[in-house]
Amino acid sequence: MTKILLIEDDQKAARLLKRGLQEEDFAVDAVHSAEEGEPAALTGDYDLIVLDWMLPAKDGITLCGELRARGLTTPILMLTARDGLGDRIAGLDTGADDYLTKPFAFDELLARIRALLRRSTLTQPPPLKVADLTLEPQSHVVKRAGQVLDLTPKEYAILELLMRQAGHVVSRQQLAERIWTADLIALDNLMDAHMRNLRRKLDPEGMPRLIHTVRGQGFRLAEAADDDA
Missing domain, CATH: 1.10.10.10 (Winged helix-like DNA-binding domain superfamily/Winged helix DNA-binding domain)
Structure with a gap:
């Protein structure tokens, strides 16, 4: 089963997203801060990470950059209310593989997740x-x-x-x-x-x-x- 790590500080939104993804047959772990998300991302054997930009203490874009610096290649989908071109460029330049602006339709989230998973399967690094x-x-x-x-x-x-x-x-x-x-x-x-x-x-x-x-x-x-x- 495909494993997804959801890093979202809004616990109500996280519950809704987790439930929706589980109904689509994804296994989902949800955490609510960068401090929880970093060790989970590095040790949890996930196929994809859904990462919110606006996290407490350390924001998602900082966490994304740190995970890439540690060599993590897992696809990252960034969620954010920021919709400026500069923000989208910053997110992608930091290492996110895709960028979805809030509010979004759940079907679009699913489509982007599936596209990233297909791309990841094709480009999976060799052992x-x-x-x-x-x-x-x-x-x-x-x-x-x-x-x-x-x-x-x-x-x-x-x-x-x-x-x-x-x-x-x-x-x-x-x-x-x-x-x-x-x-x-x-x-x-x-x-x-x-x-x-x-x-x-x-x-x-x-x-x-x-x-x-x-x-x-x-x-x-x-x-x-x-x-x-």
């Missing part, structure tokens, strides 16, 4: 593979030797970056800038803690190690390495 390790960018499912690994969002982000650069060294500075969007200062201990936890899950006892430390340079994901620390 990343290194040895017996696989990562599905669309669903965020990671498996080692066929076993699903339970990774935190940070661990997943680190692993995806290493897998996209498989066989090449990823420096600490690159990790700091891409995963924490910050300078390396004061991040060394935090980075090492995340790397230890990721290695423990990825390379259990008896399994060939895939994450290797390259002295003075950074980390490399590969089937074998001669320059481990």
Whole structure:
């Protein structure tokens, strides 16, 4: 069943939309803030996200940009009362795949959802593979030797970056800038803690190690390495 994440702070509107979508045979989870929506989007294995622009504390356009920066490729349909051309351009430029202005007819919402799902099926990114390790960018499912690994969002982000650069060294500075969007200062201990936890899950006892430390340079994901620390 197709899974949709609805991020809408108006709880009455969220209930109505959720009920309508469920009647169309979609599985729908509804949350009401960016703080709830971000972890759900990154870990919930959704086929599509319906995201309201006007959320409390952190707005939808900011959340959309942050999700794209984290590598999330799930289609996002932005809902908003803003109907200016500049607003529509801003929403699309931030990473939304489509933009629907309130008030809207439910049938139009359905049509746009189905169009995005068709497009997503055609453009679904291929899985990343290194040895017996696989990562599905669309669903965020990671498996080692066929076993699903339970990774935190940070661990997943680190692993995806290493897998996209498989066989090449990823420096600490690159990790700091891409995963924490910050300078390396004061991040060394935090980075090492995340790397230890990721290695423990990825390379259990008896399994060939895939994450290797390259002295003075950074980390490399590969089937074998001669320059481990």
